[in-house]
Amino acid sequence: xxxxxxxxxxxxxxxxxxxxxxxxxxxxxxxxxxxxxxxxxxxxxxxxxxxxxxxxxxxxxxxxxxxxxxxxxxxxxxxxxxxxxxxxxxxxxxxxxxxxxxxxxxxxxxxxxxxxxxxxxxxxxxxxxxxxxxxxxxxxxxxxxxxxxxxxxxxxxxxxxxxxxxxxxxxxxxxxxxxxxx
Numbered sequence: 001x002x003x004x005x006x007x008x009x010x011x012x013x014x015x016x017x018x019x020x021x022x023x024x025x026x027x028x029x030x031x032x033x034x035x036x037x038x039x040x041x042x043x044x045x046x047x048x049x050x051x052x053x054x055x056x057x058x059x060x061x062x063x064x065x066x067x068x069x070x071x072x073x074x075x076x077x078x079x080x081x082x083x084x085x086x087x088x089x090x091x092x093x094x095x096x097x098x099x100x101x102x103x104x105x106x107x108x109x110x111x112x113x114x115x116x117x118x119x120x121x122x123x124x125x126x127x128x129x130x131x132x133x134x135x136x137x138x139x140x141x142x143x144x145x146x147x148x149x150x151x152x153x154x155x156x157x158x159x160x161x162x163x164x165x166x167x168x169x170x171x172x173x174x175x176x177x178x179x180x181x182x
Contacts (some may be wrong), residue, residue: 034146066104074102079110084117119155130154 018139078098081087099110107113116130123129130151133140144150 031149037146069101070104073098074100075105075107075113078102079107079113080117083110083114084121099177116151116155 030123034169072108078090079102080094082098102113120129120131125132125134127134130144131140136143
């Protein structure tokens with residue numbers, strides 16, 4: 001095992017690198033939540049195959065508006081730009097509303113998403129990066145969803161980068177465990 005020194009605002013931490021064996025579907029150890037994710041994906045594909053037979057223009061417009069609200073306002077604007085990178089400030093009611101929209105993207109809770117994304121930027125394209133293309137295009141985009149403990153192996157269950165403690169987000173002075181609250 002190799003040891004890497006990582007500099008955090010609170011001090012220096014040394015992280016042990018563990019080589020993770022790449023498991024393809026045949027060698028994969030499936031967890032119940034992995035099976036649930038796969039079932040949801042298969043159900044979504046089945047709905048897409050049936051959708052053309054039940055097409056209406058109003059349903060199309062509603063789905064496009066909900067997609068825009070969820071992905072662009074919820075995930076991109078609130079989770080990514082506002083909370084993860086602190087690019088700008090929103091009023092608290094608007095921030096909570098946009099975070100609520102982001103929850104509908106089914107990418108787990110707000111603090112988990114923000115802390116994993118900050119970890120991704122801290123270890124970009126290394127073996128500690130949870131979204132690294134080093135493991136391959138398909139793995140970095142979708143296959144990691146079917147490895148239940150993958151993020152915990154890469155990130156751990158401690159605070160990734162200290163988060164401020166905005167009222168209502170459930171953090172105790174920025175020292176709580178972000179991933180352990182799931």
